[in-house]
Amino acid sequence: MGLRMIVCAKQVLDPETPSSVFKIDRQAKRAIPPPGADPVVNGFDEIAVEAALRIKAAVGGTITVVSMGRSFAMDVIKKPLAMGADELILLQDDAFDTVDSFIATNVLAAAVRKIGQFDMILCGRQASDWDNAQVPLGLAELLDLPCLPFAKNLELKNGSVLIQRVTPDGEETLEASLPAVVTVSNEFGEPRAPNIKGIMAATRAKPTVWGLADLDVDLATLARAELVDLFIPEREARCEIIQGEDDAEVGRKLALKLREAKLI
Amino acid sequence: MSEANGILIVGELIDARLSSVTSELLNAGGQLAASLGQPLYAVLLGTNLQNAAQEAMSNGASKVFLAEHPLLNEEQVEAHVTALQQVAEQVQPSILLIGRTQLGRELGPRLAFRLRVGLAQDAVALTVEPGTQRLLVTRPVYGGNALAVVTMKRKPQIVTVRPKVFEAATNDKTTEGELVRVAVEIPNSVVRSRVVERVAQETAGVKMEEARVVGGGGRGLGGPAPFAELEKLAKLLGGAVGASRPACDAGWIDPRFQIGLTGKTITPELYIAVAISGACQHMAGCSGAKVIVAVNHDTEAEIFKQARYGVVGDWRKIVPAFTEAIRELVS
Ligand SMILES: Cc1cc2nc3c(=O)[nH]c(=O)nc-3n(C[C@H](O)[C@H](O)[C@H](O)COP(=O)(O)OP(=O)(O)OC[C@H]3O[C@@H](n4cnc5c(N)ncnc54)[C@H](O)[C@@H]3O)c2cc1C
Numbered sequence: 001m002g003l004r005m006i007v008c009a010k011q012v013l014d015p016e017t018p019s020s021v022f023k024i025d026r027q028a029k030r031a032i033p034p035p036g037a038d039p040v041v042n043g044f045d046e047i048a049v050e051a052a053l054r055i056k057a058a059v060g061g062t063i064t065v066v067s068m069g070r071s072f073a074m075d076v077i078k079k080p081l082a083m084g085a086d087e088l089i090l091l092q093d094d095a096f097d098t099v100d101s102f103i104a105t106n107v108l109a110a111a112v113r114k115i116g117q118f119d120m121i122l123c124g125r126q127a128s129d130w131d132n133a134q135v136p137l138g139l140a141e142l143l144d145l146p147c148l149p150f151a152k153n154l155e156l157k158n159g160s161v162l163i164q165r166v167t168p169d170g171e172e173t174l175e176a177s178l179p180a181v182v183t184v185s186n187e188f189g190e191p192r193a194p195n196i197k198g199i200m201a202a203t204r205a206k207p208t209v210w211g212l213a214d215l216d217v218d219l220a221t222l223a224r225a226e227l228v229d230l231f232i233p234e235r236e237a238r239c240e241i242i243q244g245e246d247d248a249e250v251g252r253k254l255a256l257k258l259r260e261a262k263l264i
Numbered sequence: 265m266s267e268a269n270g271i272l273i274v275g276e277l278i279d280a281r282l283s284s285v286t287s288e289l290l291n292a293g294g295q296l297a298a299s300l301g302q303p304l305y306a307v308l309l310g311t312n313l314q315n316a317a318q319e320a321m322s323n324g325a326s327k328v329f330l331a332e333h334p335l336l337n338e339e340q341v342e343a344h345v346t347a348l349q350q351v352a353e354q355v356q357p358s359i360l361l362i363g364r365t366q367l368g369r370e371l372g373p374r375l376a377f378r379l380r381v382g383l384a385q386d387a388v389a390l391t392v393e394p395g396t397q398r399l400l401v402t403r404p405v406y407g408g409n410a411l412a413v414v415t416m417k418r419k420p421q422i423v424t425v426r427p428k429v430f431e432a433a434t435n436d437k438t439t440e441g442e443l444v445r446v447a448v449e450i451p452n453s454v455v456r457s458r459v460v461e462r463v464a465q466e467t468a469g470v471k472m473e474e475a476r477v478v479g480g481g482g483r484g485l486g487g488p489a490p491f492a493e494l495e496k497l498a499k500l501l502g503g504a505v506g507a508s509r510p511a512c513d514a515g516w517i518d519p520r521f522q523i524g525l526t527g528k529t530i531t532p533e534l535y536i537a538v539a540i541s542g543a544c545q546h547m548a549g550c551s552g553a554k555v556i557v558a559v560n561h562d563t564e565a566e567i568f569k570q571a572r573y574g575v576v577g578d579w580r581k582i583v584p585a586f587t588e589a590i591r592e593l594v595s
Pocket residue numbers: 015016043127128407481482483484485507508509510511522523524525526527528538539540541542543544545546549559560561562565577578579580
């Protein structure tokens with residue numbers, strides 16, 4: 001048998017970029033990548049690839065990675081292939097550089113329809129650039145599929161997928177029949193690092209590239225959101241550093257300070 | 265088709281009472297209603313909704329729509345989307361507000377795509393643009409490094425609102441509200457994801473989300489044992505313990521204690537962050553604390569930019585001395 005899986009993976013600015021070097025172009029309403037810093041595959045999406053690889057190891061199957069954007073850093077976006085995914089489809093067009101989740105999801109849905117046969121779509125819980133957390137749930141709506149978000153664990157059973165996820169006060173297990181959309185969260189665990197063999201195979205691999213003209217989607221009707229402004233909030237630093245002879249003394253002084261401020 | 269009108273709040277219930285997030289939405293929605301000159305509505309879903317409906321009215325809703333259906337008693341997203349689609353089509357609100365809760369995180373996007381309209385997630389501010397009367401939604405992006413202001417082109421304009429950003433509405437409104445029953449049809453076939461098991465973990469003592477004082481531990485704690493020490497401190501202060509994502513991911517503490525963008529939002533009087541660097545994704549969950557205290561051995565740590573009081577040094581020495589001093593002070 002084997003499961004036909006599609007993983008949606010986005011190339012994003014490294015979210016570990018320290019706030020001190022994070023810059024935006026307010027005019028263009030976009031972030032400026034810090035010089036010398038490489039983009040990354042969205043962390044949650046690498047976890048989605050990991051989840052797909054574990055399923056493939058357990059029951060067999062194929063993993064097609066789909067990524068949409070204006071341009072790609074080839075060695076970055078090929079990482080899922082290096083990890084062990086079978087195929088990479090790049091949806092590449094100037095028009096695909098959008099903050100409008102409705103447009104993004106419709107383009108991805110068109111790509112999924114073009115791929116045709118699949119049993120499961122795996123996504124990250126959110127993309128760490130615009131933090132929209134909309135695309136996977138939107139895909140479920142547009143493709144009329146069930147969606148199980150925020151998996152920390154994933155299991156297949158009799159044509160169904162089961163996930164466990166963290167809730168505000170504990171945990172729950174959800175089930176849906178395939179085909180389905182699943183999103184993964186960080187509780188799932190770390191994605192594997194590619195090995196040499198994987199990296200070599202990925203270097204040789206040629207991704208399929210689809211542009212706007214290759215997809216059955218009409219962007220003219222899809223705009224739903226408009227970005228009005230993008231700015232970095234001002235924060236006035238006003239931290240009072242508690243001084244003392246040694247660590248134990250500052251600890252005690254901190255307690256007194258907080259008592260003085262009536263906080264304890 | 266008549267012009268979309270009204271701010272519709274999607275209510276959530278806890279033990280047949282309005283959740284605190286719902287009261288926050290009624291406050292936020294009330295402010296929008298006032299600036300737009302439109303009415304404030306609420307919709308409640310489930311059964312046995314009378315008392316909560318009264319609460320919603322005293323919180324300012326002039327009309328409360330009741331979508332009564334047993335399938336809506338559970339947090340089942342597909343049933344909720346199906347019901348809300350029907351309510352939205354009948355009420356035709358111009359703005360629809362949902363709390364970014366466990367349910368809301370799924371409900372917002374699914375409802376927006378079902379209605380083929382736009383959605384802004386995780387709002388921290390809502391304003392009406394003078395002149396155009398457009399709804400402007402401010403939402404953190406890039407993990408909280410930046411704020412984006414977005415507006416939606418279709419109606420209803422759907423927004424999920426970050427919990428604990430808005431104050432709860434005061435329940436002193438005297439408006440005689442109107443109750444409107446909306447017959448909703450939810451065929452069993454729409455329910456395609458099933459809860460197989462739900463496990464609630466008991467929290468001993470104060471809940472982190474409600475605590476006046478929270479002691480947060482980060483990767484710099486190095487293991488699970490130090491959390492016991494933070495626990496001691498929290499207990500003395502009548503507070504609770506929380507954590508950064510790496511501490512949860514490492515299994516040092518249960519993931520339900522994760523504070524941040526993808527964890528919980530807390531707004532205590534006092535947040536004591538121990539061995540936490542202060543990444544924006546963590547601060548997204550605690551920047552609403554009245555006072556932040558940072559304990560970190562790195563003077564350059566980001567956390568000092570947002571803390572009110574800072575202690576530079578090794579937590580292994582600082583925390584025990586601090587705890588001891590607190591013990592003396594509170595006894
Ligand atoms: C999309 C996305 C979502 C995220 N969501 C969240 C979230 O919800 N919550 C969250 O917390 N993170 C989240 N993160 C992760 C976040 O970016 C940071 O990686 C994380 O918050 C760092 O955790 P930390 O401060 O515990 O660890 P570190 O950054 O490693 O900091 C450890 C700190 O401990 C200090 N330290 C070490 N030893 C000592 C000692 N002996 N005494 C005193 N100080 C010491 C160090 O100086 C350092 O500052 C998210 C990331 C992404 C990309």
